[in-house]
Each structure stands twice: as structure tokens, then as C-alpha cells.
Amino acid sequence: MNDALENFFSSRLPIVGLVAYSIQLPDRALATQCFGKSLYPSAAEHMLTGVVRSSRTLLPAGQSAARYCWVFECLRVYVAARADGACLALLVENSPGVQMLRIQETLQAFGELPEI
Amino acid sequence: MQEEGSIRKQLLIVDDDTELLAVVAAALKKLSKGQWAIRTATNHSQALEQLKAQPVDTVVLDVEMPGMDGIEFLRLLGRSYPGQQVVMLSGRMDESTRKTCLELGATLYLEKPIGFRELFAALDSLAGAAPESGFRGVMQRVGLEDLLQMECLARKSSVLTVSTGNQRGQIYICDGEIIHAQSGQLQGEMALYGLLGLAGGEFAFQPFAEPVRRTISDQYEFLLMEAARLRDEAGSESGRRSGGQGRAVDFGETTVEAAAPTEARGVRIEEVLLSSSTGEVLYQRECQSIESRLELFKQLEQQAMQAAKGTPSGRFQRVSMDTGSGCMLVQIQPTFRLLVRSALPSQPPTHE
Numbered sequence: 001m002n003d004a005l006e007n008f009f010s011s012r013l014p015i016v017g018l019v020a021y022s023i024q025l026p027d028r029a030l031a032t033q034c035f036g037k038s039l040y041p042s043a044a045e046h047m048l049t050g051v052v053r054s055s056r057t058l059l060p061a062g063q064s065a066a067r068y069c070w071v072f073e074c075l076r077v078y079v080a081a082r083a084d085g086a087c088l089a090l091l092v093e094n095s096p097g098v099q100m101l102r103i104q105e106t107l108q109a110f111g112e113l114p115e116i
Numbered sequence: 117m118q119e120e121g122s123i124r125k126q127l128l129i130v131d132d133d134t135e136l137l138a139v140v141a142a143a144l145k146k147l148s149k150g151q152w153a154i155r156t157a158t159n160h161s162q163a164l165e166q167l168k169a170q171p172v173d174t175v176v177l178d179v180e181m182p183g184m185d186g187i188e189f190l191r192l193l194g195r196s197y198p199g200q201q202v203v204m205l206s207g208r209m210d211e212s213t214r215k216t217c218l219e220l221g222a223t224l225y226l227e228k229p230i231g232f233r234e235l236f237a238a239l240d241s242l243a244g245a246a247p248e249s250g251f252r253g254v255m256q257r258v259g260l261e262d263l264l265q266m267e268c269l270a271r272k273s274s275v276l277t278v279s280t281g282n283q284r285g286q287i288y289i290c291d292g293e294i295i296h297a298q299s300g301q302l303q304g305e306m307a308l309y310g311l312l313g314l315a316g317g318e319f320a321f322q323p324f325a326e327p328v329r330r331t332i333s334d335q336y337e338f339l340l341m342e343a344a345r346l347r348d349e350a351g352s353e354s355g356r357r358s359g360g361q362g363r364a365v366d367f368g369e370t371t372v373e374a375a376a377p378t379e380a381r382g383v384r385i386e387e388v389l390l391s392s393s394t395g396e397v398l399y400q401r402e403c404q405s406i407e408s409r410l411e412l413f414k415q416l417e418q419q420a421m422q423a424a425k426g427t428p429s430g431r432f433q434r435v436s437m438d439t440g441s442g443c444m445l446v447q448i449q450p451t452f453r454l455l456v457r458s459a460l461p462s463q464p465p466t467h468e
Binding site for chain 1: 145337338340341344345394415416419420422423424425426427428429430431432433434436437438440441442444
């Protein structure tokens with residue numbers, strides 16, 4: 001991960017309720033970090049990459065950037081996909097107390113980052 | 117003349133309209149069966165003299181008064197008579213006036229025109245009647261989520277009626293779970309989120325009555341959290357979008373906005389498909405390729421299940437997508453599948 005992204009995450013984490021995040025760069029390089037104890041890092045990475053992949057299939061023709069929310073019974077995944085192909089996926093608890101505003105701000109800020 | 121011992125409530129009504137004052141005072145006296153002592157004042161200095169001479173339980177104050185308006189007088193009352201219960205009456209249907217009054221300590225903000233019985237009921241509910249059991253009081257500036265949380269935590273059954281100037285709805289609670297909500301033509305979670313997104317208004321708890329149909333099955337904690345999330349997103353969206361104009365606030369739910377109806381936001385529903393879990397089409401509107409959409413339901417469900425393997429995520433429920441110029445929601449429920457696609461015609465994309 002480059003310095004810009006390191007700074008991006010260090011200035012925004014931790015976020016209450018965030019279980020894991022995964023970032024996929026335009027060159028498809030992947031970085032995942034898991035904070036929750038309720039699931040294995042490998043399972044979190046598998047879930048987030050799977051969700052990102054499935055999200056891309058939903059994009060209508062001519063669109064390259066979007067935001068997604070995948071809702072499961074106990075967890076939800078927020079995805080911000082940029083026009084340059086970079087994606088940020090946040091795995092969040094489905095419970096009261098989650099800092100939703102900060103989750104949203106992080107997704108928004110990711111979309112607005114200059115070149116990654 | 118009324119006997120002192122039977123007076124239950126002292127009321128001071130302040131309004132510059134002398135005829136209206138006389139009519140309202142007579143009506144309230146009659147409705148209270150003479151148990152309310154009602155005094156009147158046509159201006160603020162008279163009102164202050166009256167209060168100095170004898171305190172009252174409640175001051176009913178008209179917002180629109182010549183000279184010092186009701187809001188200024190409310191501010192003055194707050195300083196001179198802290199704790200004084202004040203009910204504001206106003207012909208202004210604007211939220212900022214209501215908010216200002218409540219922030220300045222008004223207990224209630226009622227909009228005119230209001231019927232005598234309605235006014236009496238509102239004033240009577242504030243104080244006077246002896247409590248049957250437990251505590252009695254007035255909660256000010258309380259959120260609907262707080263009320264629902266209290267009701268649900270206590271495992272109660274009731275119907276919460278919520279109203280604003282132009283919107284009214286009911287939330288049904290049964291044994292501590294929210295089972296149904298309705299607001300205008302909306303029902304279910306949509307109605308619930310709409311009501312919980314209202315900026316302010318009046319509420320009343322009524323005895324539980326079974327709704328025609330139960331439309332909500334999620335746990336109340338999740339519902340309240342979802343409502344809070346919608347509101348948070350509405351807040352961040354309004355800052356993000358130019359002019360703070362209405363739009364769909366959620367990219368985790370379909371195009372629901374807190375208070376404004378879909379049409380008012382300019383959101384255009386472009387496609388709807390509702391099918392059973394076995395693929396039988398139950399409803400469709402402007403769906404150009406039903407087969408491919410039914411296939412999409414299957415794919416999404418499989419992909420979500422595959423992705424979530426080995427995690428404690430539970431059942432996949434829905435996915436939504438926001439491209440800045442449109443939204444799509446796909447909901448996968450045990451008994452049905454739903455796809456709704458909408459467009460925001462005048463909004464520029466924001467994610468690029």
C-alpha cells in the first residue's frame with residue numbers, strides 16, 4: 001500500500017463496528033486487514049473479494065463508479081468502487097453502535113482521493 | 117362561581133384576538149366541566165401581570181402577536197419563570213418555528229387551526245389527571261427511536277401515532293417487537309423509516325390493536341439501527357449534494373427518503389420486478405428482460421452465499437447500488453425476490 005493510502009487509513013481508523021476492510025488497487029493488488037475476532041482474516045478476505053467481484057457485475061454499461069451495500073443478517077459490506085478500478089470494501093457489524101457516519105465518510109473520502 | 121377545591125388546572129391563554137380568546141376560554145371551561153380555571157391576556161404585559169399575581173400550570177401562547185411575538189415572549193418566560201409549562205399555538209406550518217419554540221422550552225407546539233376538543237385533549241394530557249399508576253410527566257425533545265426503544269425494551273404492546281403538519285402514521289408494537297407501520301400509502305419498513313426520519317412532530321401512544329396485516333419481521337434493534345443509518349446518510353448526502361435537495365438517502369436500502377415522498381424528490385422508478393422464490397413473476401413494471409432479472413436473483417444469492425462462506429454473516433438479505441445517477445436494490449427474501457431500479461434525473465454523478 002502506498003503512503004497516500006497508509007495515511008488515509010491511519011487518519012480514519014479505528015471505526016467502531018468495522019470488522020475488516022479490503023482495498024483493491026487498479027492493478028488488482030489487494031490488501032486486507034481484519035479487526036474482528038469473530039472471523040478468520042482469510043474468511044474476511046474471501047468475503048470481501050467475493051463481494052467486490054459480484055458488485056462489479058451489477059454495474060450498468062457505461063458506469064464505472066458506484067457504491068454498494070450488501071446486507072446479511074449479522075454483517076454488511078459497503079463497497080466504494082472508483083472509476084480507475086480501485087475498490088474499498090468495509091465489513092461492518094449489523095448492530096447498534098456502529099459509527100455509520102464515519103463509515104460513510106470513509107467511503108466518500110476514498111472516492112474523492114486523487115490518484116491511488 | 118367555581119369552587120376552589122374542584123379546580124384541577126390553572127391556565128393562561130395569551131392571544132391578541134379577543135373574540136377568539138373568549139370562545140376558546142369558554143370552550144375549554146365547558147370541556148373541562150368547570151375544572152379548569154382559565155384566565156386570558158391579550159398582550160404580553162397583561163400576561164406577565166397575571167403570572168405575577170398568580171402562577172398557572174400552563175400558559176397557552178399564540179406565536180403571531182403584534183409587538184413582541186410569541187417566540188420572544190417565550191424566551192422572556194424562560195428567563196423569568198423557568199420551568200413554566202408553555203404550549204405554543206401557531207398558524208405557521210414551518211419546521212424552523214416549531215424547532216425554535218421547542219428549543220426555547222415550549223412543551224408542545226400546536227398548529228392552528230385546531231379543534232377545541234383536540235386542544236383540550238392536548239392540554240389535558242400534559243397534566244391534571246391523576247396518574248393511575250407509575251409516574252406521569254412530559255418528555256420534551258424526545259426522539260421517536262427513544263420512545264420505540266423504551267416500548268420495545270419493556271416488551272409492551274401499543275400503537276404509536278406520529279403526526280406532523282402534513283404527515284401522519286402509525287407504528288404497531290406487539291410484545292416489544294415492531295410488527296407494522298403505515299404512513300400515507302406506504303407500509304412496512306418503508307413507512308417506519310419515513311416516520312423515524314421526521315424532524316419533529318407530535319406523538320401519542322394508544323392501546324394495541326392488531327393491524328390488518330403484519331408487515332415487519334426484523335428485530336427492533338436492527339430496524340432502529342437502519343433508521344439511524346438512513347438519517348446519518350441523509351445528513352451526509354444533503355451536504356454532499358448541491359443545495360441539499362431531496363434524493364434517495366440510502367444506498368443500502370431502496371430509494372427511501374426520510375420525510376419527502378418519492379415524487380417530491382424527483383426520483384423516477386424505472387423498473388420493478390417482484391417474483392416468488394421459485395421464479396414466478398408476481399409483479400413487474402417496465403422490466404425489459406424478466407428472464408435476465410430472474411437469473412440475476414439466482415446469481416446474486418449464490419454469489420453472496422459463496423462469498424460469506426466461513427463467516428458468521430447469516431442469511432443474505434439484499435444488495436443495493438448507487439451510481440450517483442441512479443440506484444438499484446435487489447432484495448432476496450425467503451418467500452420473494454424484489455428488484456427496484458430508480459434514476460435521479462437531475463443529479464450529477466458524485467463518485468468520479
